[in-house]
Amino acid sequence: MKDIVVIGSGKIGATIARLLADTGDYHVTVVDRSAQQLAEIESGPARSTAKLDVTDDAVLAAQLSGKLAVLSAAPFQLTVAIATAAARAGIHYLDLTEDVESTRQVKRIAKAAKTAFIPQCGLAPGFISIVASDLSHKFDSLDSVRLRVGALPQFPSNALNYNLTWSTDGVINEYIQPCEAIVNGELVEVPALEEREEFSLDGVTYEAFNTSGGLGTFCETLKGKVNTLNYRTIRYPGHAAIMKALLHDLGLRHRRDVLKDMLERALPTTLQDVVIIFVTVSGRRGGRLVQETYAKKIYSAEVGGRITSAIQITTASSICAVLDLLVGDKISAQGFIRQEDIGLNAFLENRFGVCYRQGDAAKHHGATVAA
Numbered sequence: 001m002k003d004i005v006v007i008g009s010g011k012i013g014a015t016i017a018r019l020l021a022d023t024g025d026y027h028v029t030v031v032d033r034s035a036q037q038l039a040e041i042e043s044g045p046a047r048s049t050a051k052l053d054v055t056d057d058a059v060l061a062a063q064l065s066g067k068l069a070v071l072s073a074a075p076f077q078l079t080v081a082i083a084t085a086a087a088r089a090g091i092h093y094l095d096l097t098e099d100v101e102s103t104r105q106v107k108r109i110a111k112a113a114k115t116a117f118i119p120q121c122g123l124a125p126g127f128i129s130i131v132a133s134d135l136s137h138k139f140d141s142l143d144s145v146r147l148r149v150g151a152l153p154q155f156p157s158n159a160l161n162y163n164l165t166w167s168t169d170g171v172i173n174e175y176i177q178p179c180e181a182i183v184n185g186e187l188v189e190v191p192a193l194e195e196r197e198e199f200s201l202d203g204v205t206y207e208a209f210n211t212s213g214g215l216g217t218f219c220e221t222l223k224g225k226v227n228t229l230n231y232r233t234i235r236y237p238g239h240a241a242i243m244k245a246l247l248h249d250l251g252l253r254h255r256r257d258v259l260k261d262m263l264e265r266a267l268p269t270t271l272q273d274v275v276i277i278f279v280t281v282s283g284r285r286g287g288r289l290v291q292e293t294y295a296k297k298i299y300s301a302e303v304g305g306r307i308t309s310a311i312q313i314t315t316a317s318s319i320c321a322v323l324d325l326l327v328g329d330k331i332s333a334q335g336f337i338r339q340e341d342i343g344l345n346a347f348l349e350n351r352f353g354v355c356y357r358q359g360d361a362a363k364h365h366g367a368t369v370a371a
Contacts, residue, residue, distance in 0.1 A: 001024070001025060001026060001027045001046065002025060002026050002027070002068045002069075002327065003026075003027050003029070003066070003067045003068055004020060004026050004027065004028050004029070004067065004068060004069055004070075004071060004323070005028075005029050005031055005063060005064060005067050005069070005070040005071070006020075006028055006029070006030050006031065006070075006071045006073060007031045007032070007054055007070060007071070007072045007073060007074045007078075007082055008030075008031075008032060008072065008073035008074040008075075009030050009031075009032035009034065009037040009038050009040070009041055009049070010037065010073065010167070011166070011309070011312055012073045012096065012166065012167075012312060012315050012316055013030060013032070013073035013074075014030070014040070014041055014042075015303070015308060015312045015313070015315075015316035016028075016071060016073060016316045016319060016320060017030050017041060017042075017047055018042060018047075018303075018304055019303075019304075019316055019317065019320050019352060020046075020320055020323070021044055021046035021047045022046075022304055023351070024046065026046065027046045027047075027048075028046060028047050028048075029047075029048045029049065029050055029063070029067075030047070030048070030049045030050070031049070031050045031051075031052060031054065031063060032049075032051065033051065033052065033053050033054070034051075035051050038050075038051055050063060054074065054078055054081060054082060054085075055078070055081060057081070057084075057085065060081070060082070060085045061085055061088055061089060064085055064086060064089040064091055065089055067089070067091050068091060068092060068327075069086075069091055069092035069093065069094060069323060069326070070082060070085075070086050070089075070091060070092070070093055070094075071094045071095070071319055071323065072093070072094070072095035072096065072097070073095075073096055073319075075167065075169050075170075076097045076098065076099035076102055076169070076170065076173060077169075079095055079097045079099065079102035079103075079105075079106065079119075080102055080105045080106070080109075082095070083095070083105070083106045083109050083117065083119075084109060086115070086117070087109050087110075087112070087113050087115075087117075090114065090115060091115055092115045092116045092117075092118075092323075092326060092333070093106070093110075093113075093115070093116070093117045093118070093119075094116075094118045094119070094121050094319055094322060094323060094326075095118075095119045095120070095121065095319075096120070096121060096122040096126075096315060096319060097119055097120060097213075098120065098122075098124075098125055098170060098173070098174055098212070098213030098214065099173060099177070099212075099213060100177065100180065100212060100213055102119075103119045103120060103216070103217070106119045106336070107119075107217075107336045110335055110336035111335075111336070113334070113335065114334055115333065115334060116326055116331070116332060116333050116334060116335065116337055117335065117336050117337065118322055118326070118331075118336075118337040118339075119216075120213075120216040120217075120339055121318055121319040121322045121339070122314075122315040122318050122319060123149060123151075123275065123277075123311070123314045123315050123318060124147070124149040124214040124231070125213060125214055125215065125216030125217075125218075125339060126216070126315075126318045126319075126339055127277070127314065127318050127339075127347070127356065128147050128149050128214065128231075128277065128279065129147075129215070129216050129217075129218045129338075129339040129340045130339055130340065130342050130343075130344050130347055131277065131279050131294050131344060132145055132147055132218065132279050132281065132340070133218070133221075133339075133340035133341075133344075134343070134344035134345075135279060135281040135292045135294060136222070136226075136281055136283075138281075138285070138292060139281065139283035139284060139285050139290065139292075140283070140284050140285050140286070141225075141283050141284045142222070142225055142226040142227070142281065142282075142283040143226070143227050143228070143282045143283045143284070143289070144226065144227060144228035144229070144280075144281070144282050144283075145218075145222065145226055145228070145229045145230075145279075145280075145281050146228070146229075146230055146232075146279070146280045146281075147214065147215065147218075147230070147231045147232075147278075147279050148199075148208050148231075148232050148233075148234050148276070148277075148278040148279070149214060149231075149233065149234060149275070149276065149277055149278070150206065150208070150233055150234025150235055150275070150276045151165045151166065151273055151274075151275050151276075151310065151311040151314075152165075152234065152235065152236060152273060152274055152275075152276065153165070153270050153272065153273055153274075154270075154272045154273060154274050154299070154300075155270075155272060156236055158266075158267065159238070159242060160238075160239055160242055160243070160267065161235065161236035161237070161238055161239050162235065162236070162239055162267060163267055163268055163269060163270040163273070164263065164264065164267050164268070164269045164270075165269065165270065165273050165309055165310075165311045166311050166315070168260050168263055168264055169256075169260065171263075172256055172259055172260060172263075173212065173213075174192065174211040174212045174213050174214070174233070175192050175193055175211060175212075175243055175247060176192060176212070176247065176253050176256075177192060177212035177213070178190070178191060178192065178212060179191070179192055179210045179211060179212045179213075179214075179215075179230075179231070180212075180215055180219040181210070181215075181219065181229060181230040181231070182219055182222065182223065182226055182227070182228060182229035182230070183228065183230075184227065184228075185224070185226075185227050187219055187220075187223050190210050190230075191210065192209075192210050192211050192212055193209050193210065193211075193240055193243060193244050193247070194209060194210050195209060195210050195230075195232070196208070196209040196240050197209070197232070198237065199278075201276065201278065201295060201297075202297070205236075205237060206234050206235065206236060206237070206276070207234070207235055207236070207237045207238075207239065207240060208232035208233060208234045208235070209232055209233060209235075209240045210230070210231075210232055210233075211231070211232065211233040214231035214232075214233065215229070215230075215231045216338070216339050216340075217338045217339070217340070218339075218340055221338060221340050226283075234276050234278070246259060246262075247259070270309070271300050271307050271308070271309045272300055272309075273299075273300055273309050273310045273311060274297055274298065274299050274300075274310055275297070275298040275299075275310040275311055275313075275314050276296075276297055277294065277295065277296045277297075277298075278293075278294075278295050279293065279294045279295075280292075280293045281293075296356070298310045298313065298314055298355070298356065300313070301313060313355055314355065314356070317352045317353065317355040317356070318352075318353070320352040321347055321350040321351075321352035321353035322342065322347075324350050324351065324352055325342065325346060325347070325350060330343075330346050
C-alpha cells in the first residue's frame with residue numbers, strides 16, 4: 001500500500017482521500033489545520049488525519065518524510081510552501097492550483113528535483129488541456145484552439161445564476177488576475193471578465209468570458225504554433241455583468257476578504273451541479289480547413305455511496321488519475337510534467353479518469369470547410 005498525503009480537508013480533499021483509500025492501493029493521510037474539518041473525514045483502515053499548520057516548514061517536512069507523494073488541495077497561497085517541502089522530502093508533488101505565478105514557481109522548484117512535480121491536475125487547468133492537446137495532434141497545422149469550461153448549478157435561483165461549488169478564493173482569483181492568451185500568434189495577457197461571448201449547447205444559452213489560469217502551461221506549449229488560443233469560463237447569462245460591478249465599480253477587487261464573506265453568506269452551496277466542457281480546435285489537415293469539437297456535460301452522481309457534486313467528481317478524479325498514471329509508469333517520474341504531456345486515452349482508460357465517460361456521451365464533431 002502506497003502512502004499518500006492529501007493537504008486540505010475541504011470537499012475536494014475529502015473526495016480525493018475517499019477515492020484513493022477505497023481502492024485498497026493507497027493509504028491516505030489528510031492534513032489540515034482545522035480540527036473541525038478533519039473530524040468530518042470518514043474513518044477507515046486506509047485513512048488517517050493529522051492536524052498541523054502547513055506553513056510550519058519543520059512540521060510539514062516531518063509529515064511528508066517517507067511518503068510517496070503529496071497532493072495539494074489547499075488554497076493557492078500555500079502552493080509554493082508545499083511544493084518546496086515536497087522537494088526537500090524527495091517525494092512526488094501534485095496540485096490543483098489555477099494560480100499562474102504559483103505554477104511558475106513550482107516549475108522552478110522542479111528543475112533540481114528527482115521526483116515528479118505535476119501542478120494543475122484538476123478540471124481546468126488539467127483535463128481541459130489533455131483534451132485540447134489530443135485534438136491538436138490531429139492537425140497538420142493549427143489555426144485556433146478555444147477552451148471553455150464551467151461548473152454551474154443545475155437549478156440557478158439568484159441574480160448571479162450561480163452557487164458556490166468550489167473554492168471561493170479560487171473563483172475570486174480567476175476573476176481578478178490577468179489571463180494568458182495567444183492573439184494573432186503572439187502570447188499576450190488579456191483582462192479577466194472581458195471578451196464575453198454567448199453560445200448554446202443542448203438548447204441552453206450560456207455566456208463565457210476570460211478568466212485566469214485555465215490554460216495552465218498550454219500557452220507556452222503552443223506559442224509559435226497557433227494563431228488563436230484562449231480560455232473562457234462558462235456561466236449563465238448575466239453573471240459577468242454583476243461580478244464586474246462588484247469587483248470594479250464597487251472596488252471589491254481590492255477587498256477580497258469582504259467579497260469572500262459576501263459570497264459565502266449570500267450564495268448557498270449545492271450538490272446539484274453540472275460541469276460543461278467545450279473545446280474547439282481548427283486548422284489544416286490535408287490542405288483543407290477542418291474543425292474538431294469535444295463537448296461534454298457531467299452531472300453530480302453517487303460516488304462511494306454518497307451524492308457527490310460534478311465539480312468534486314471531475315476535480316478529484318483528475319488528480320487521482322494522474323497519480324495512478326504516475327505510479328503505473330505511464331508518465332515521467334521526474335521533473336516538471338505538463339498536463340498536455342498526458343495522453344487522453346491513457347487518462348480515460350484509468351479507473352479514476354473513467355468518470356469523464358459517464359453521464360452524457362462525449363460528442364466529437366468534425367466539420368470541413370473548403371479552403
